[in-house]
Structure formats: structure tokens, C-alpha cells
Amino acid sequence: MELLVxxxxxxxxxxxxxxxxxxxxxxxxxxxxxxxxxxxVFLFASGRLTIGAPPILSDGATxxxxxxxxxxxxxxxxxxxxxxxxxxxxxxGAYLGSDDDHxxxxxxxxxxxxxx
Amino acid sequence: MTHWxxxxxxxxxxLAPFIVLAARYHIGIQxxxxxxxxxxxxGLAASLVWQVSDGSVIYYRLSNWAAxxxxxLVGDRLSTLMVLLTAVLALFVLLYAIGSDWDKRGRNFHAxxxxxxxxxxxxxxxxxxxxxxxxFEILLIASYGLMIHAGGNERLRAGVQYVLFxxxxxxxxxxxxxxxxxxxxxxxxxxxxxxxxxxxxxxTAGIRIAAVxxxxxxxxxxxxxxxxxxLPSSYAEAPAPVAxxxxxxxxxxxxxxxxxYTMIFPPELEATAGLFGxxxxxxxxxxxxxxxxxxxxxxxxxxxxxxxxxxSMGMVMIAISLFTPEGIAAALYYIVHSTLAGAALFxxxxxxRTGRGNLDLTAQPPMxxxxxxxxxxxxxAIAMAGLPPxxxxxxxxxxxDASYDSALMVWVWAIVLGASLISVVGFARAGSVVFWxxxxxxxxxxxxGTQRPSTxxxxxxxxxxxxxxxxxxxxxxxxxxxxxxxxxxxAHDTYLSTVLDTPGKLSDAKEGxx
Numbered sequence: 001m002e003l004l005v006x007x008x009x010x011x012x013x014x015x016x017x018x019x020x021x022x023x024x025x026x027x028x029x030x031x032x033x034x035x036x037x038x039x040x041v042f043l044f045a046s047g048r049l050t051i052g053a054p055p056i057l058s059d060g061a062t063x064x065x066x067x068x069x070x071x072x073x074x075x076x077x078x079x080x081x082x083x084x085x086x087x088x089x090x091x092x093g094a095y096l097g098s099d100d101d102h103x104x105x106x107x108x109x110x111x112x113x114x115x116x
Numbered sequence: 117m118t119h120w121x122x123x124x125x126x127x128x129x130x131l132a133p134f135i136v137l138a139a140r141y142h143i144g145i146q147x148x149x150x151x152x153x154x155x156x157x158x159g160l161a162a163s164l165v166w167q168v169s170d171g172s173v174i175y176y177r178l179s180n181w182a183a184x185x186x187x188x189l190v191g192d193r194l195s196t197l198m199v200l201l202t203a204v205l206a207l208f209v210l211l212y213a214i215g216s217d218w219d220k221r222g223r224n225f226h227a228x229x230x231x232x233x234x235x236x237x238x239x240x241x242x243x244x245x246x247x248x249x250x251x252f253e254i255l256l257i258a259s260y261g262l263m264i265h266a267g268g269n270e271r272l273r274a275g276v277q278y279v280l281f282x283x284x285x286x287x288x289x290x291x292x293x294x295x296x297x298x299x300x301x302x303x304x305x306x307x308x309x310x311x312x313x314x315x316x317x318x319x320t321a322g323i324r325i326a327a328v329x330x331x332x333x334x335x336x337x338x339x340x341x342x343x344x345x346x347l348p349s350s351y352a353e354a355p356a357p358v359a360x361x362x363x364x365x366x367x368x369x370x371x372x373x374x375x376x377y378t379m380i381f382p383p384e385l386e387a388t389a390g391l392f393g394x395x396x397x398x399x400x401x402x403x404x405x406x407x408x409x410x411x412x413x414x415x416x417x418x419x420x421x422x423x424x425x426x427x428s429m430g431m432v433m434i435a436i437s438l439f440t441p442e443g444i445a446a447a448l449y450y451i452v453h454s455t456l457a458g459a460a461l462f463x464x465x466x467x468x469r470t471g472r473g474n475l476d477l478t479a480q481p482p483m484x485x486x487x488x489x490x491x492x493x494x495x496x497a498i499a500m501a502g503l504p505p506x507x508x509x510x511x512x513x514x515x516x517d518a519s520y521d522s523a524l525m526v527w528v529w530a531i532v533l534g535a536s537l538i539s540v541v542g543f544a545r546a547g548s549v550v551f552w553x554x555x556x557x558x559x560x561x562x563x564x565g566t567q568r569p570s571t572x573x574x575x576x577x578x579x580x581x582x583x584x585x586x587x588x589x590x591x592x593x594x595x596x597x598x599x600x601x602x603x604x605x606x607a608h609d610t611y612l613s614t615v616l617d618t619p620g621k622l623s624d625a626k627e628g629x630x
Contacts, residue, residue: 020284025276032283039290046298069297072246076290079253083286086260087279093264094272103277105349 005045012038025091025101029084036080043073120167121176121191124160124199124237127153132230140223147214150226154207157233161200168193171604173614175243182620184307190243192611193601194448198240198371201452202364204583205459206233208576212463213357215572216470221266221355228265231258232361239368243615245296245380246303248372249289252337256282259365262358263350274353281346285336292329295322306615309379309608320387327381327388331396334376337369340396340433341403344426348410351425352418356466359418360459366429367451373436374444378605383439396437397524401531404430408535411542417468417475420546421461424500427535428454434532435515438522444602446514449595453507453587457499460580464493467573468550473563477546479553481560484568490551492577497543499584502536507588512536514595 012034019031047066055067095101131153139145167174168191176189191199210229212218219225235255242248264275297303299322300311315323332343339347347366351359381388407427414420432454435447469475471483483489495506502508512532519528587594604610 020280025280028280032280032287035284035287039287039294043290043294043297046294048298068303069294072293072297075246075250079250079286083253083257083279083283086257087276087283090260090264090272090279091276093267094269094276097269097272103280105273 001049001051005041005049009038009042009045012041023102023104025095025103028103029087029091032087033080033084036076036084040073040076040080043069043076045069118174119176120160121164121174121189121241122178124157124164124203125189125234125241127156127160128230128234128237132227132234135227135230136224143220146226147219150229151207151210151214153230154203154210154233157203157237158200158207161196161203164191164196165193165200167191168196171600171610173611175614175618177620180621182622183615183618184302184304185622186620187247188243188304188615189241190306190611190615191241193597193604194371194374195240197448197452197597197601198367199237201367201455202233202236202240205364205455205580206361208579208583209357209360209459209463211579212360212466212573212576215570215574215576216357216466218266218355218357218466224261225265228258228261229361232262234258236364236368240371243306244304245308245376246293249286249293252289252368253286255365255368256286259358259362262361263354265355265358271353271355274349278346278350281336285333288329288336289333292326292333295326295329299323299326304615305375305379306612309382309612310616312380312385315387317386323381323387327377327391330376331373331391334369334372335396335399338366338373338433339369339403339426339429340399341406341426341430342399344403344406347426348419348422351422351462352416356462356469359422359462363425363455363458363462366425367432367455370429370432370436370447370451373433374447374605377439378444379608379611382606392437392439393523396433397522397528400430400433400437401524401527402430403427403433404535405531406430408539408542411539412545414542414546415477417465417477417546417550418462420477420542421458421465421500424461424539424543425454425458427539428458428500430535431512431515431532434528435518438518440518440521441599441602441606442518443515444605445595445599446511446518448598448601449507449514449591450511452594453499453511453584456580456584456587457496457506457508460492460577460584461496461500463573463577463580464489464496467492467569467577470569470573471566473566477549479549479557481557482554484562484566486551486554488574489569490547492574492581493547493551495581497547499581501539501543503540505588507584507591510588510591510595 016031016035019027022028047069050065053063053065054061055065135146174191178187232255235251238251260279263278264271302308336343404427407423407430410423411420432447432450435443467489471485472480499506499508502512519525
């Protein structure tokens with residue numbers, strides 16, 4: 001199971017890093033989402049992987065899983081969800097305003113600055 | 117345990133929704149509450165500084181849960197100093213925003229401003245590293261809103277870059293926290309300090325990864341080369357009062373580096389030794405050089421100031437990465453100086469924009485209010501370039517003095533002095549083109565929409581300069597205080613024992629429960 005989880009995190013991170021290095025906003029946002037999925041699974045695994053164990057005190061339970069990473073992941077999920085919504089809205093505004101969805105500064109604008 | 121220390125976080129947290137919900141369409145009421153809130157914050161911050169000025173550490177356990185299990189807020193001399201600096205800066209920035217009507221050009225400026233303050237103050241006061249992440253996110257999400265305040269295509273484009281860069285930073289932060297938790301099983305900073313010491317020499321892989329990732333995250337915040345690319349366009353495109361408030365945001369990164377790397381990964385820790393001398397110091401030197409070359413190369417006044425911020429952060433990071441008590445003391449003195457000077461310069465750039473409609477460094481006819489603005493720019497440029505008699509000069513002197521025993525001393529001196537010269541030339545060029553050459557340019561009809569900046573705008577900038585002058589006049593006292601802070605940071609037993617050894621609630625178990 002460790003191997004499976006570890007390689008899943010690795011694949012997600014690789015794809016995420018590749019996509020965030022693209023030039024247009026949509027792939028970059030997709031890449032950011034993949035990276036946040038990867039980090040969520042990673043955080044979850046930071047409390048060690050245990051199967052079928054309760055996180056809080058229960059009758060008859062002998063082993064427990066670490067509850068703290070689950071709380072951390074919950075926080076991280078909520079934050080990354082909100083942040084993704086914000087970045088989608090801002091980049092949509094930028095795209096609709098200037099009819100261009102590149103993340104970097106446009107070369108024409110730099111040229112016009114020279115001409116001024 | 118007093119409740120005072122949580123008030124700087126709770127007050128803006130309640131004020132912001134109140135402004136949104138109750139005073140949404142009344143800019144006058146918003147202004148009154150916003151200014152009153154910031155004044156109250158200054159009072160609170162001053163009382164916190166006074167409480168810890170004898171070297172004690174105040175702390176607050178949320179819900180009274182004992183330290184490594186519950187979240188704690190901790191105020192020592194370093195964090196209360198930063199809180200006071202933030203609150204004072206916020207007051208003048210807010211006065212400028214009101215005086216220049218920036219807060220009217222879009223909605224919810226004051227609410228976002230309060231949320232931003234909540235995030236910054238929380239980041240300074242928290243004693244839990246995951247909580248630090250949460251407060252980083254609060255200050256970031258408020259800053260996204262402020263950054264694109266008043267809209268415009270250029271601003272939105274710069275906003276996208278800013279948001280994406282910071283999202284990557286947040287993701288790295290989470291990876292670092294996961295690695296740290298997996299290795300130590302705790303996220304309380306004081307507890308981490310104890311547990312990281314106990315990690316065996318053969319198991320340091322996770323710790324080292326976490327240390328480097330955290331340094332990257334904080335370096336993104338502090339805009340250290342090569343992680344500075346987000347700063348010039350976002351600070352230049354942000355509304356002026358927002359850019360001025362952002363002057364403290366880079367310092368949040370510097371604060372986090374000082375806090376985490378004196379406490380959790382101290383320089384004598386073998387696993388992370390060399391992180392500063394080998395990596396951070398050269399990066400800081402390059403930051404200073406690139407920032408000041410950017411000052412010389414900029415074609416617009418706002419870019420020029422953004423690059424001078426990068427340069428001044430380079431100076432701060434040089435002092436920090438020496439990692440001696442003298443270095444940290446010099447860094448703290450310079451942090452206060454460069455926050456005030458950077459904020460003032462961004463506001464002055466906006467005075468120029470108000471007067472003549474653009475910020476291009478070309479000769480144009482004299483603007484409205486040109487003499488006053490020119491005088492203020494002159495003072496601001498002296499402060500930022502680090503010429504006597506203002507505190508930038510003293511700060512630079514302290515940094516040079518602290519680097520005297522460093523192995524890279526020659527490099528530090530050469531680059532600091534060379535960069536100063538370049539920045540003096542850069543600021544002199546900008547000032548003479550914008551203000552001096554204007555006098556020889558034939559008058560044309562004034563550009564539509566330009567006007568003389570309001571008196572309150574000038575007063576806000578003047579207030580920042582008054583603080584800078586006080587920072588210079590009382591340099592001996594301030595530096596004495598920062599020296600005490602630095603000594604306390606390197607011998608943090610009081611902090612650890614206050615947080616870890618004071619008993620708190622462990623469990624509410626009553627009879628009959630488990």
C-alpha cells in the first residue's frame with residue numbers, strides 16, 4: 001500500500017509540476033489542482049498509513065490512526081478549494097479583459113513600453 | 117494567561133465582516149470604523165510591546181488546551197515589535213487610501229484591509245507552524261482581493277501571476293509541513309525545537325527536506341532571487357496604498373525565516389548546517405545587486421520602487437544569513453527602516469501619478485503639486501538608497517559591521533557598497549528626469565483627471581517620514597532593543613519553557629468516561 005500511495009503522490013506531483021510550467025492559465029490551474037491533490041494525499045500519509053483503525057477513542061479498538069493529519073488535510077482541502085476558485089475568477093477576468101490567457105507578460109506590451 | 121494577545125487577531129476579524137455586512141454602502145462609516153480599528157490595534161500592539169519589554173514571553177492557549185496539543189499564540193519581543201510595526205504602517209497607509217480616495221475606486225477595500233491585517237498579525241503571533249500556514253493563507257487571500265482592487269486589465273494580469281506564484285508557495289509549504297510532521301509528530305514550534313534536536317544523525321532526510329522547503333517558501337515571500345519574479349509586476353500594478361501595505365508582507369517572510377531558523381533549525385544543528393552560509397547568503401547578495409540594478413534600469417517609477425524593495429530585502433537577508441546575534445539585530449533594525457521607507461516611496465509614486473497621470477520616467481511638464489512631491493521623493497530616495505542622515509545609512513552600517521567576521525566579508529562589503537552607489541545613481545536619475553527636467557519642458561494643457569494630491573495624502577507620507585526620522589534619532593535605543601531581541605532568539609529557553617511547561621487542559625475526562 002505504501003508503494004501505491006507513494007507512486008500516486010509522485011505521479012500527481014510530476015503531472016502537476018509539468019502543467020504549472022505551461023504558458024496558459026487553464027493548464028497552469030489544472031496543474032495547481034493536481035499539486036494540491038498530491039499534497040493532500042501526502043499530508044494524509046504523514047500520520048502513517050493504517051487500515052480500518054478509528055481516529056478517536058472507541059470501545060474495543062486496539063489500534064488507532066493519527067487523527068491530526070486528517071484535520072490538517074481537511075483544512076488544506078478547504079483552503080485549496082477556495083484558492084482555486086479565486087484564481088479561476090481572477091484569470092477569467094484577466095482573459096475576458098485582454099482577450100489573452102497567457103500567464104507571462106505579453107511581448108507586444110513590453111515593446112510598446114520601449115516605444116514610449 | 118491574559119486574553120490581550122489574541123485581540124489583535126480577533127478585532128480585525130470581527131471588524132471586517134461588520135464593515136461588509138452593516139456598512140456596505142456607506143464609505144464614511146467604513147472609514148471611521150477602519151481607522152478606529154487600526155488605532156485600537158496600535159494601542160493593543162503598544163501594550164503588548166510594553167508587556168514583553170522586560171524579556172518575558174506572553175502566550176495564549178486557545179480553548180486552554182495544553183501546548184503541544186492545542187494551538188498557542190506566543191508574543192515575545194520579536195513578534196510584538198513586528199505587530200507594532202504593522203499596526204503603525206497600517207494607520208498611515210489607511211490615511212493615504214482615504215486621502216487619495218483609493219478606497220472609493222472599488223468595493224470592500226476596508227473589509228479586505230482588515231482581513232489582511234488579521235492575517236499578518238496572526239502570522240507574527242502564532243506559535244504553531246500549521247497555524248502559520250493558515251494565517252499566510254488568510255493574508256494571501258485578502259491580498260489577492262486588494263491587489264486587483266479597482267480592476268483594470270494590467271492589474272488583473274499581474275494579479276493572476278501573483279496568485280499563481282503564491283499558490284505554488286502554499287503547496288510547497290504544505291509539503292514541508294507534511295514532511296516535518298511525519299518526522300517529528302508535532303507542529304508546535306517550541307515542541308518542534310525540542311524534537312528536531314533529538315532526531316538521530318542517520319534519520320535526518322525528512323528534516324533536511326522540510327528545512328529546505330520551508331526556506332524556499334519563506335524566500336518566495338521575502339522575494340529573494342531567484343524567487344523574486346512575482347514581485348516587480350504585482351507591486352507595480354497593485355493600487356498604491358496596497359503596494360505600501362505589501363511592504364510589510366515581504367517582511368513576514370523575513371520574520372518567518374528568523375523565527376523558524378533560530379528556533380527549530382538553529383545554526384548549530386548539524387543536519388541543516390550550511391543552509392545559510394552556502395545558499396542564502398549568496399542568494400541575498402545577488403538579490404541586492406539585481407534589485408539595485410533594476411532601480412537603475414527601470415523605465416517607470418513604480419517598477420523602480422518595486423526593484424528597490426527587492427534590493428532592500430536582499431540587504432535584510434544578507435544580515436539574517438550571517439546568523440549571528442549582531443546580524444539579526446542589524447536585520448531587525450533594517451527591517452523597520454525598509455518597511456517604512458518602501459511604503460513611503462510607493463505612496464510618493466502615487467502622488468506623482470495623481471499629479472501627472474502616468475509614471476513614465478520621461479520629461480513632462482511640471483505636475484500639480486510638483487515641489488512638495490519632489491521634496492518628499494528626495495527624502496524617500498535618500499532613505500531607500502541608504503545615504504546619511506537617515507536610518508538607511510545606519511542600517512547599512514550595522515549590516516557591514518555585523519559581516520566583519522564573515523568568511524564572505526569581502527563580497528558583502530563590495531556588493532553592499534557597489535549596490536548603494538548604483539541605487540544612488542538610479543534614484544538620482546529618476547528624480548532629475550521626473551522633477552527637475554520638468555521645469556525646462558514647455559507647459560501643455562494638463563492631462564485629464566490629474567489634480568493636486570490632497571493634504572491628507574501628503575500628511576500620511578509625512579507621517580511615515582516622521583517615523584523614519586524618529587527611527588534615526590533613537591537609533592541607539594532601537595538597536596539596543598533589537599540586540600536584546602537577537603540575544604533572546606539565540607537563547608530561547610524562556611520561550612520554550614513558557615510554552616511547554618505551563619500546565620494547561622489536557623483532557624476533560626470525567627468519571628464514567630473512558
